[in-house]
């Protein structure tokens with residue numbers, strides 16, 4: 001079955017018809033009706049059971065066995081299920097396929113229910129709805145990727161995107177123009193996007209929502225009404241009004257309101273620990289739309305894998321938090337040169353301090369994922385192991401802060417960004433107390449769950465030690481009792497324990513015989529007879545049993561209290577703890593960038609307010625690594641553009657044979673923009689970059705049949721987006737635009753696009769094409785230059801030099817490339833002769849450039865004057881008598897014959 005990539009608005013919200021159904025079925029149907037679009041996991045004892053359609057869908061989606069259980073309204077009830085301890089794995093698979101899962105738990109012990117009457121059923125409630133954007137469990141999350149829930153709202157012609165990363169408590173809010181929703185949303189890579197049902201079906205937003213990559217959920221439009229939304233958000237944060245967080249646009253409040261409402265339902269009222277919404281105008285970031293992200297393979301390849309992307313090739317982080325911080329930097333590069341330079345200062349500072357960097361990275365390696373541990377504990381889903389993670393993070397934070405105070409040159413303090421991190425690493429007294437408490441009270445390697453106890457260190461709580469001692473001593477007494485019972489009775493007893501009988505003495509039926517004959521004076525009291533075994537107790541043993549179980553319960557309750565106390569402390573300190581986690585993540589990301597820069601010989605770019613783009617000996621980080629792995633050298637290339645057209649061209653037409661490296665050259669320069677504005681060093685000898693506001697990359701589009709658009713249509717839609725959005729501060733990379741249609745149509749479109757980018761948008765542009773005719777634009781337009789990727793023929797073989805040099809390519813060498821690719825010799829030789837023929841015909845027709853199509857930009861030639869024109873021009877109406885005028889009219893009439 002197909003994954004539900006979007007969840008349309010709920011159509012029926014009606015209460016279920018419960019006439020004539022059993023109480024159990026009524027309970028199920030009511031729970032299901034409250035979450036109709038989620039798969040309901042219904043807890044029954046040690047199992048989760050799924051019924052009806054849910055069972056059928058899930059059995060098909062993840063291969064569970066479908067069975068039947070009873071009847072409902074005369075029909076068999078389809079059912080499937082799984083043991084509760086195995087559920088997480090199944091939930092993970094369903095979420096990955098785009099489903100939502102509602103967990104309905106038993107809220108009381110079956111014994112409690114029995115007290116209400118023999119027919120009473122166990123109370124059950126939905127405790128959580130698991131959705132792609134609201135995961136917090138390590139087993140369901142990818143450690144190195146942030147998992148985000150986004151919401152989109154539009155009000156009064158303005159749009160906003162609100163984003164929450166529940167597993168780390170971060171909240172972002174960006175107001176933007178409606179046309180920029182696509183790039184704003186894609187920058188966050190949300191797993192799930194909330195919209196109102198009105199926007200869900202708005203064709204104008206379809207591209208932005210589809211391009212986000214997340215599952216789209218439609219919520220009722222009323223939820224996004226600003227007043228209701230504001231109240232909900234304030235409730236989520238436990239504040240009276242949002243004023244304390246700053247001033248928000250209406251669309252922002254609506255978007256935040258959608259998130260607040262969704263968290264209320266999916267977390268079943270549990271309040272997550274969230275930082276106040278971080279507002280950032282989209283003007284602060286380099287806008288990269290979804291098509292550009294895909295084409296440049298910034299954090300995912302076109303196949304959707306991290307491996308092979310720009311991010312994977314530069315990622316040298318040692319913690320999962322650091323990996324997420326780096327991903328964010330690359331996904332949302334900045335636009336303000338001052339801020340960008342702050343980031344570069346930090347990388348440079350750590351690049352120059354190799355031993356400090358090594359110690360820092362060594363220290364960080366052992367750190368657990370503090371951010372996610374805090375968030376899980378705040379939501380009541382964490383366990384003692386999360387507390388240990390926080391303890392290790394805090395201990396490491398202290399150690400790392402210490403490293404910087406003994407930095408090799410105390411005179412030059414760290415740059416602002418690093419100093420900011422160090423400030424955040426300074427623990428407040430409350431946080432320091434928590435760390436101490438956990439160091440003293442929590443064992444070294446605690447269990448995952450608090451349920452079974454055993455994680456509080458001996459000596460931490462005397463009353464806990466006393467209960468444990470009683471429990472353990474009594475267990476020793478039980479062992480002694482076994483020996484005594486055997487000695488006194490001569491029966492080979494074994495003392496055993498189970499949940500129903502507690503402790504008992506067990507022996508075989510044969511050995512039990514004399515005990516039955518002993519009569520009422522016997523100290524051994526019969527409890528149970530099985531096929532081969534008989535079980536007894538004694539007064540002493542049952543007293544001991546009660547004592548042990550009481551002490552055990554007390555110990556467990558005390559550990560539970562201790563855990564709850566720690567959990568609440570973590571919840572109350574969530575903000576400062578997240579600040580420590582953020583600082584560790586940023587230090588890791590910065591050190592990793594310095595490490596990578598050293599490894600690959602990357603240099604610091606000069607980023608300023610100009611419109612210059614000047615790269616000397618630039619390299620493509622991913623292709624270089626691939627080429628080098630294959631044992632070949634990578635050829636660095638220069639590239640110079642200037643938006644103002646001063647000193648060099650604004651637009652370069654890049655030609656060259658197939659396989660010569662045009663796409664690599666184009667993408668490499670676009671990626672250098674991403675890296676530089678992400679505050680990273682760049683693989684180049686030098687780079688000067690006047691900040692870019694929008695980056696566009698279009699590489700001969702692939703089919704998007706799923707969206708019902710042909711290759712060419714896709715390409716034109718994307719090209720239209722560039723032509724309407726690119727500014728004189730943008731950077732555009734166009735590769736083989738117009739190739740998906742008939743030659744002349746394609747050439748005409750490519751030509752017109754190049755002209756528009758040059759004259760109207762005035763964006764810095766690299767324009768790769770196989771239409772060599774475009775090379776003539778260099779002569780026609782003021783700020784165009786030709787570049788070509790060099791290749792030469794050597795003994796009849798084609799050799800690619802991968803070198804970008806001034807000038808246009810003379811030919812395409814397509815036939816030679818076909819030969820290299822192994823096209824059969826007969827076909828190659830036939831292609832060569834067809835090519836010769838076509839080329840000679842074209843030469844005879846004259847240059848394509850001479851076609852009227854390409855003359856439109858020229859001033860039109862003065863029109864030829866007709867005889868009528870000349871006769872009319874010769875007339876002087878004022879000098880004519882009426883009769884002469886009539887004669888002139890007859891003459892003119894005669895000329896039209």
Ligand SMILES: Nc1ncnc2c1ncn2[C@@H]1O[C@H](COP(=O)(O)OP(=O)(O)OP(=O)(O)O)[C@@H](O)[C@H]1O
Nearest residue numbers: 627633634635657658659660661662663664665802
């Ligand atoms: N600068 C370079 N140095 C070394 N090898 C390179 C370089 N640029 C490209 N290559 C190699 O050449 C291959 C082809 O490059 P690319 O896809 O960029 O060519 P192209 O000109 O765009 O080809 P086509 O026109 O057929 O799409 C790359 O996969 C890479 O292996």
